[in-house]
Amino acid sequence: MRILKRLCKWLITLSLIGVLTGAIAFAGVFYYFSPELPDVQTLRDVQFQTPLRIYSSDDKLIAEFGEKKRAPVSFDQIPDDFVKALQAAEDARFFDHFGIDIKGLSRAALQLASTGSIQSGGSTITMQVAKNFFLTREQTFRRKFIEILLALQIEQELNKQEILELYVNQIYLGHRAYGIRAAANTYYGKNLDELSLAQLAMIAGLPKAPSAFNPITNPDRAEERRNWILGRMLLLGYISQAAHDEAVAAPVTARYHRSDIELDAPYIAEMIRQQLYARYGDALYTDGYRVWATVDSRMQAEATLALRRGLLDYTDRHGYRGAEASLDLATLNHEDQLSALRQHTAFAGLEPALVLEVSADGAQLMLSSGEEASLGWDGIKWARPYRSVHWTGPEPKRPADVVARGDIIRVMPNDEGQLRLTQMPEVQGALVALNPQDGAVRALAGGFSFYHNKFNRATQAYRQPGSNIKPFLYTAALENGFTPASIINDAPVVFHDVSLEGAWRPENDNGKFNGPTRLREALFRSRNLVSIRLMRALGIEQAREFILRFGFEPDKFPGNLSLSLGSASATPLQVARGYAALANGGFLVDPYLIARIENADGQLLLQAAPVQACPECPETAAPTQADTLATAASAATSDSADTANDSSLTTHLLPPEQLTDATRPAPRIISPRNAFLIYDVMRDVITRGTGSRARVLERTDLAGKTGTTNEQKDVWFSGFSPDLVATTWVGFDQPSPLGRGEYGSSRALPIWIDFMEEALQDMPDNPPAVPNGIVRVRIDPATGKRAYSGQKNAMYEYFRSEDVPRETARSPAQQMEAPATEAIFGY
Template sequence: MRILKRLFKWLLTLSLIGVFTGAATFAGVYYYFSPELPDVETLRDVQFQTPLRIYSADDKLIAEFGEKKRRPLTFEAIPDPFIKALQAAEDARFFDHFGIDIKGLSRAAFQLASTGSIQSGGSTITMQVAKNFFLTREQTFKRKFIEILLALQIEQELSKQEIMELYVNQIYLGHRAYGIQAAANTYYGQDIDSLTLAQLAMIAGLPKAPSAFNPITNPERALERRDWILGRMLTLGYIDQQAHDEAVATPVTARYHRSDIELDAPYIAEMVRQQLFAVYGEALYTDGYRVWTTVDSDMQAEAIQALRRGLLDYTEDHGYRGAEASIELDTLNAEDQLNALRQHTAYAGLEPALVLAVDAEGADLLRTDGRHDRLPWEGIKWARPFRSVYWNGPAPKRPADVLSPGDVIRVMRDDKDQLRLTRMPDVQGALVALDPHDGAIRSLVGGFSFYHNKFNRATQAYRQPGSSFKPFLYTAALENGFTPASIINDAPIVFHDVSLEDSWRPENANGTFNGPTRLREALYRSRNLVSIRLMRALGIEQARAFMLKFGFDPDQVPANLSLSLGSAGATPLQVARGYAALANGGFLVDPYLISRIENDQGEVLLAANPLRACEECPEATTVAEAEPETSPNTPDTSRDENAGDNVLLNNLLPPEQLEAATPTAAPRIISRRNAFLIYDIMRDVINRGTGTRARVLKRSDLAGKTGTTNEQKDVWFSGFNQDLVATTWVGYDQPSPLGRGEYGGSRTLPIWMDFMEDALIDMPDNRPSAPQGVVRVRIDPASGKRAYSGQTNAIYEYFRSEDVPRERARSPEQQLEAPATEAIFGY
């Protein structure tokens, strides 16, 4: 007994010495490393690197920019089965320990001391948070001690829920996915709360080794890891046998999902990215900004399809230009043929294919996914050989007239879901649609395919608008005393200039002359000689100054008579902006694309307060009249040399200023009465002029104007009602003739109609009514004077009340009694 007592005292003394020694050692280690310990309090304010996300007005994701895909979650949003799976995989006693697991650490320390490396884990989730946020990944005693100390501090400062939230949002899980929500989106295309138990266990297995246990690149090892975790969950009592067995029996369903882009609008996304980067810099890609645009997803989708259909129609109309490339089939095996084909990228649904064989019924194809397919003669026979933009070769009689083995071609699915031969268009185009009430951009397409060519023709291409520029001239005439019934002579005219080698003899598009012509008729029939005489009557400088009111770049608007025929340079967006003033009653609105910007917490940083077409609103103040207030949230556009032309950041205000702001009227540039008159005249472009194809839309509120430049290098159509303005343009990037029969009314008007048919489907017919001071009077169509009593061919015309013709036309009998020469504007 005496020996046992001594032994007990000796062991107790050793234990106390060990405890005190351990405590002293720990204290020494703490004080030694404490100067190097970061402040764990910063974890409360941690900001995860979260990408920029851009949305449509109806919450469809347009784009995501940033190296790290991440969508942070709160603890409450984390599914409980995932927490259990993560505990089973990483730290079963997470909610019980104080930050470190003594048993696991002892095992890891022994392995490190005996082998020089750690063979098994010892880190708790808390320790991993310390490592991920504060430390490097080197495996040394020093780093491990600091990790332990930080874990103890973290447990003192943060709750278990806060620690878990930090962990699941920070961890890297492969394929640029950071955090469990991004991983769920990347591997399964769903949010984390929609995943099955098997899928949750798969993601829970990734933190240990995102590459080794990746279900896409290494599905076998990923499956082993998943099933081990499910077994641990069963052992720990987290799930029952039935749930375990069902999950283990589930096959690997992971595949790579790109960001869940819901709306194809890359030109718009790039506009937002470029101009916000000029304001926010690199923080744009990491600080979790979310941007809502004014884009309507349905209109945007239809705009893309309408423009692509129109450009493909042009491509087919002008013949097949041949294969994109050729591959020597005899020199390559099947694998090399496929690899050669994969050097060609699919664009806008036009997929590359390799012709393997050609027979009387069609062609056998190899597709980039390795499948073999069949292109029937029905999808080939359109392909008359291209000779020039003015003519095609003879129609093919058999597939071999068009295709040869080894050709790399492009194919698409037609309306009947049949395979059809096609080709990337050489021609380009643009379409932009605005809300004329405030300038909101509802849709914008800058070319056939952004991924093939990123040049944005809707905003960057300055092209001659041709006759689509004439409404601005005619509006200037109305503002300067002309009426829709004014008579101008449509007759030949010659201009002599000693600086030119030859005289200028402008003509109408069809080469004919109509003589005395009413202003209304001259516009809807697009008579060039009337436009020239009209500009001479107004004076070049006066007419030019008025046209500049519509927002065009003065450097692109020449001060000569050619301006009357549309020789200015303008982008489709600028033309649409000008037409918006014709549609909204005479107000010049500013196009804008961003409706609001939020931070990663959902707090609104900036929101749009656009100028509006508004009779009752107070007028906008000029910069000289009032300096805008500033706010910490107000973007600094001083970094952007083109901030003055910024159509994205216009009228964005922080919330505190937006609440106090009142709707502000855009500047009025046309009187309300003349805005109504030009609108009504332009309705006749569709009712009886160069845009009559659009009558198939069966609406009475549509107005517009075609435009075609010399040699058909640019063709346009711009049209509108009171709720939507849309401009379309088609041409080659390097200006050259489009070919025979290519006019605004034949090429761009169908694109516009294709778009507007769906864009206006939910908008009721909305013709403007004549404002006070505008009256409707019967006139003689030949002279523009008031109709004589009983005149059978009289027509109705609108006038400002003070401009109603006082003189009546003479009847045939009166003309016989006293013939007289009618006065016309013959400038």
């Protein structure tokens, strides 16, 4: 008995000595490594690298920019099944230990002793947090000791929920996905709370080796690890046998999902990225900024589709240019054929395809996915051969007249889902839509496909606007004493002007002349000779300065008579801005694209405070022509830091403390009465002029103007209601003729109609109200004078009250009695 007591006493003493020795050793290790230990308090303020996300005004994700795909979650957003799966895979005693797992470390030590190398680190989740945030991945004893010490400190400073939250947001899970929310989106295209037990277990298996156990690149090994985790969950009592069996039987459904982009608007995304990079630099891609654009997702989607449909329609109309490439199939095996086909990228839904066989009723194709598909005669027979922009060849009689074995072509599904032969357009275009009341960009498409050509024609292409410039000239005329009933002579004229390099003989588009013409009719019929005479009557420089009020760049606008026909240069966005002033009652608004910016925590950083059309706001002294010219010029070039050298966009972003409820009124550049008169005149462009195709929209509030330049190199249509203004342009990037029959009315207007039909659906018909000082009078359409009593062909016309015609037209009887020559403006 004494021996037993002595033995126990001896063992207790040895244990105490061992504990004391261990404590001293641990203290020594801690003292030795403590100078190298970082401050774990920094984990409370950790900033996860989170990408920039851009949203539409109605919260649709447009783009994500950043090397790491991450969307941090809080602990209460983590599914309980995932927590259990993670414990089963990484650290079953996570909620019980104090940062290190003695059993796990002992097991690792035994493996080291038996094999002579480190097989596993025995790491807990807390130790992995220490490693991921503070240490390298090298496998050395020194790093392991530091890892253990840091884990113990972390457990002292943070609770288990905070530690787990850090872990699940930091870990790399393959395919650029950092954190479990990003992984859920990357592999399954779902939110965390939408994943099944099998899918959660699959993600829980990734931290150990994201490449080896990846369900996309290595599905068999990924399934094996998933099932092992599910078995561990069953063994630990986390799930029932039924839940285990169902999850194990589930197929591997993971596939690569790009960021959950909900709205295709890459031109918008790139414009915003450029603007913000000028402000934030590289932090833009890591600090989790969230940006809301002014674009409406429905309008943006329709703008993209309308422009693409219009450009494809032009392309088809001018004939098929032939295969993009041809292969000798006899010399290539299937893999070589597929590899060659995949060198051709799909753009805007136009898929590359390889012609395998051609038959009497169609062709057999191989798609870039490796699948085979059929192209029927109905999808081929449209393809007359292209000869030039003016001519096409004869109609094809059989598929072999169009395609041949080995051709690489492009196809797209038609409305019935059947494949149709198509081709990449060489022609380009742009569409931009603004809210005319404050300049917010509601939709913008800068070309057929951003991924094919990133040049943004809506903001970067300076093209001649042609007759799209005429409304501004006519507004200048109205501002200087002309009325919609003023008579101008539409007759031939020859100018000898040194600035125009010799004699100039302008003509109307149709080569005809109508003689004395009312100003209203001249605009809706787009009479070139009338425009020239108006500019001469106003004076070239005075007319030019007035047009520049609408926000154009002075150095792009020539100081000669050709300006009256649109020989200036402007971008579609600038043209739309000018038309916005005609739509909103005469105010110059600034286009802007960013509505607000928030940080990763949802705190508002900046919000747009645009100038707005405000008829009710107190008016300052009317600006002089010099003042408005300076305002337009400065607006076109201001705030380059915010616009990233995009001189036509300003953002007016302000921090919250500078925001007020007060309206910031836009400068008035034309009077309310003048604005009404030009709006009403331009409504006739829709009802009975060059834009009459737009009557299909069945609205009374639409106004606009077509535009076509010499040789039909640029075609335009700009139109508006009080609630929306949109400009469309079509042309080649290197200016050249579009071909016979291609005018603003036949090529740009259909795109505008296609867009506006959808965009205006929720906007009630809203014609402008008649302002005070405007009266409606019956006139003689031939002379513009007051109609005589009983005149049957009299028409109503609007006038400023002081401009109502004083003279009355003579009746036929009076003309017979005393014939006289009517005076007209003969400039």
